[in-house]
Each structure stands twice: as structure tokens, then as C-alpha cells.
Amino acid sequence: MKAAVLHEIGGVPRFEDFPDPVPAADEVIVEVRAVAVENVDKAFAAGTHYAGGGYLARFPLIPVFDGIGTLPDGTLVGFGRPRAPYGALAERTVVARGAYVPVPDGIEPEVAAVLGSAVTGMSMATAAGLVPGETVLVQGATGVAGRLAVQVARLLGAGRIVATGRDEGQLREVLDLGADTVINTAVQDDALARAYTEARGDGYDIVVDFLWGRPTEILLRSLTPESFAFPKPTRVVQVGESAGARLTLSADSLRTSGVEIYGAARNLDPGTMGEVYGRIVAWTRSGELTFGVEKVPLSAVESAWRRTDLRGRRLVVVP
Ligand SMILES: NC(=O)c1ccc[n+]([C@@H]2O[C@H](COP(=O)([O-])OP(=O)(O)OC[C@H]3O[C@@H](n4cnc5c(N)ncnc54)[C@H](OP(=O)(O)O)[C@@H]3O)[C@@H](O)[C@H]2O)c1
Structure with missing residues (x-):
């Protein structure tokens, strides 16, 4: 498969071939549809994030911890925590069974990637x-x-x-x-x-x-x-x-x-998160909340990763 592959701390991910993930019994393959690249992802790749030690233990790896994709049965989901060295920036990734939630109807994958x-x-x-x-x-x-x-x-x-x-x-x-x-x-x-x-x-x-x-x-x-x-x-x-x-x-x-x-995490628990998410989804569907999104193909990941001209638009990579 094609993927954005990081070879070293502080490097820029390159569009390359990478072995397809093979799922264990408790894992599932996700076909990736959209991935938002945020400052935190760049900080992990740069080795400047406080929680990045374990993540950068083994190269090459595929960056970004979450995204939007489809399960083998076609359900569109938001997924998280792919098994290293797999990440979200690839045509396919592998996650634990259950490490995903359905994307609500009426929300496009590239917008779903930015709801957070x-x-x-x-x-x-x-x-x-x-x-x-x-x-x-x-x-x-x-x-x-x-x-x-x-x-x-x-x-x-x-x-x-x-x-x-x-x-x-x-x-x-x-x-x-x-x-x-x-x-x-x-x-x-x-x-x-x-x-x-x-x-x-x-x-x-x-x-x-x-x-x-x-x-x-x-x-x-x-x-x-x-x-x-x-x-x-x-x-x-x-x-x-x-x-x-x-x-x-x-x-x-x-x-x-x-x-x-x-x-910002004060008072958050699964209940309040669900309520908050529901309101964001409702405003998004009604068009009251608008998202600045800059969609780029996975093949352009290397130049997109370096961009500094986004002016309030989120970089969303689409495999
Ligand atoms: N806790 C969470 O769950 C969560 C989620 C999302 C984001 N965040 C954090 O929130 C922050 C903003 O995220 P974002 O995605 O909105 O980033 P962003 O799109 O890059 O926006 C950054 C903002 O900070 C301004 N800025 C950057 N450097 C500055 C400086 N040296 N002095 C003054 N202003 C500066 C930018 O101004 P210009 O427009 O002029 O560049 C822009 O307004 C980041 O620290 C991110 O990690 C946290």
C-alpha cells in the first residue's frame, strides 16, 4: 500500500510503499478516508511532544493517531490508536476491534476529521x-x-x-x-x-x-x-x-x-463528551458551524507537511 512514511525524528513523512498491515484476531483493518494533520502530530514527529518517547522508538513509522475510514462492512468511522508502526496517514491501517465510533450521517469524511x-x-x-x-x-x-x-x-x-x-x-x-x-x-x-x-x-x-x-x-x-x-x-x-x-x-x-x-479537560467525562459532540454535529449539519479545510492527496503529503500558508484551514490528507 501507499503511506506517508517517517524515517527519523524531525524528518518529513514521504509518500512511499509500505507493507500492508496484517490484523491479529482482535484487530480490524480500516480503509482510510481522511486524516487531519495538526500541530500535535508535527510535534510528535519532531520529537518535541512530551508524550512522544515511546512513539518514536521504532522507525520507519506512519504518523498520526486518528482519522476517518471505513470498516470491512463499509461503516464510516472515526478511528484511533493504530498499532505502531502503522498510523493514520496511509491507504490502510490497523486498530483494535472497537477502537472506532460511527461518523454521524450527513457529515463528510474531511469535515468529520476536523470535528475534534x-x-x-x-x-x-x-x-x-x-x-x-x-x-x-x-x-x-x-x-x-x-x-x-x-x-x-x-x-x-x-x-x-x-x-x-x-x-x-x-x-x-x-x-x-x-x-x-x-x-x-x-x-x-x-x-x-x-x-x-x-x-x-x-x-x-x-x-x-x-x-x-x-x-x-x-x-x-x-x-x-x-x-x-x-x-x-x-x-x-x-x-x-x-x-x-x-x-x-x-x-x-x-x-x-x-x-x-x-x-480545557475540566468536567469532561464520556457523558459530557457525548453531549458536546452531539451539539457540534447538529451545528455542522445545519451549516451554523463552518470548518476551514485544505484537502490534499496522500501523494502530496511531503510538501503539504511543510506548508505554512493555511490561514486557519486544517490540512486534511485524503488517501
Ligand atoms: N487541547 C486540545 O484538545 C487541542 C485541540 C486542538 C488544538 N489544540 C492546541 O491549540 C493550539 C492552536 O491549535 P490550532 O490547531 O488552532 O493551530 P493553528 O491553526 O496553527 O493556529 C494557531 C494560532 O496561534 C497563533 N500563533 C501562533 N504562533 C504565535 C505566536 N508566536 N504568537 C502569537 N500568536 C501565535 C496563530 O496566529 P497566525 O494565524 O497569525 O499564525 C493562530 O491564531 C495549539 O497549541 C494546539 O496544539 C489543543
Whole structure:
């Protein structure tokens, strides 16, 4: 079969022949239909992901841990955790029997591959308990997950949506998706702090943070009052780290600001996940939630892997 094959840590997967997987008794072959390539997949391949040690133990391997495909009986499923060295980026892969869920009717494979990125935006409800009318700040709103979070905030009834990015053209697109105010983070620190302060109105109730690093450090500092005040709570949901894995958090940033920081996985369990997924699917079917997808054939994986021009569209490889 054809596959995207990674030969070394930090390499780029190449379109090559690879032996077909042979299933064990408790395994099943999946014919792959669509695979989203995310930052996390690139981090694994680059050897920079904290959980990547075991994964990179044996080369050559096929990257990416999940995708959309068909079972031998023709059912379209989302599958996960192929048996190494097999991964999702191939014509076929092998997974444990049961390591898949049916794709709901009416959802195309390339969109099904991206639904998970919308689930992260729902953390403003599951982790932070969004109440309709509240003000939401989306940090990193020009990315794939950020654009979906802006739309989710609108669909969940946010009162005001503030969105950040680094590019004026893309920020205009985010306004079209439903943001009320945008902030360009590609400015000097003082100017960025002022922008956060000016845009906050009577306060950010929820921050959905895909950035961490410098912009979020400046944001947290800007939320700290300069004199004693009764703080208004701001629930920060940490989802991603596109701008950096670390920031410096001064003690007073927490002591007097009213900032509460949660992980995106807070309150998630199979029940809430099912509920969240159901809402995402319903909005997708009705066209209220739109996904930016850049479809490329498996044969183009090597050049696609290096692309930096996606502007909020998810790379989806179609074997
Ligand atoms: N926890 C989860 O389940 C989950 C799921 C999906 C994603 N994530 C994480 O969420 C983050 C965003 O994912 P994504 O798929 O939306 O990525 P993406 O499409 O690459 O978007 C990244 C966003 O971050 C911005 N950005 C990148 N580097 C920056 C920097 N140095 N300073 C300021 N802004 C910067 C980008 O701005 P430009 O548009 O200007 O490039 C864009 O808005 C990643 O860390 C990802 O791993 C987590």
C-alpha cells in the first residue's frame, strides 16, 4: 500500500510503499478516508511532544493517531490508536476491534476529521460554565481551533466576543465569523496591554486560550488592578500553547485580579463528551458551524507537511 512514511525524528513523512498491515484476531483493518494533520502530530514527529518517547522508538513509522475510514462492512468511522508502526496517514491501517465510533450521517469524511478541533471551543461551556450574555476573549482566534471557538461562542450566546491574532487580514475574517472586536498581538508589549484593557469593557468573563506564552502573560498582567478593588472573576481556559509553553505569572496577578485558570479537560467525562459532540454535529449539519479545510492527496503529503500558508484551514490528507 501507499503511506506517508517517517524515517527519523524531525524528518518529513514521504509518500512511499509500505507493507500492508496484517490484523491479529482482535484487530480490524480500516480503509482510510481522511486524516487531519495538526500541530500535535508535527510535534510528535519532531520529537518535541512530551508524550512522544515511546512513539518514536521504532522507525520507519506512519504518523498520526486518528482519522476517518471505513470498516470491512463499509461503516464510516472515526478511528484511533493504530498499532505502531502503522498510523493514520496511509491507504490502510490497523486498530483494535472497537477502537472506532460511527461518523454521524450527513457529515463528510474531511469535515468529520476536523470535528475534534471544535470540541476544544466547547470548553468555554464545559470547563468555564459560560452563561449566555457573558464576554468571551478568544486568544489565537485566527487559527483553526480559534475560528471554531469564535463561532461556538456566538452559538452558545456569548454577549460580546473579543478575538486576537497577528495578521490584520485574518482578523477581518474572524470579524466575519462573529467576533465583535479584534486585537492584533503583533505589537509592542505596552500597546498590547493597553489593547486588552481597552477591549475588555466591564471585564472578560471567559478567556479561551490557544496561545499561552507572551500574549497570555501580558493579558494576565493587564487584568491585575493597580489599586485595591473587588475583583470581577475571569475564567481562563487553557487549551493550547501556540505562542509558548511557558509564561511568568506574578503572585499579584492571581491575588487581586479575580483570575481563575482551568484546563480545557475540566468536567469532561464520556457523558459530557457525548453531549458536546452531539451539539457540534447538529451545528455542522445545519451549516451554523463552518470548518476551514485544505484537502490534499496522500501523494502530496511531503510538501503539504511543510506548508505554512493555511490561514486557519486544517490540512486534511485524503488517501
Ligand atoms: N487541547 C486540545 O484538545 C487541542 C485541540 C486542538 C488544538 N489544540 C492546541 O491549540 C493550539 C492552536 O491549535 P490550532 O490547531 O488552532 O493551530 P493553528 O491553526 O496553527 O493556529 C494557531 C494560532 O496561534 C497563533 N500563533 C501562533 N504562533 C504565535 C505566536 N508566536 N504568537 C502569537 N500568536 C501565535 C496563530 O496566529 P497566525 O494565524 O497569525 O499564525 C493562530 O491564531 C495549539 O497549541 C494546539 O496544539 C489543543
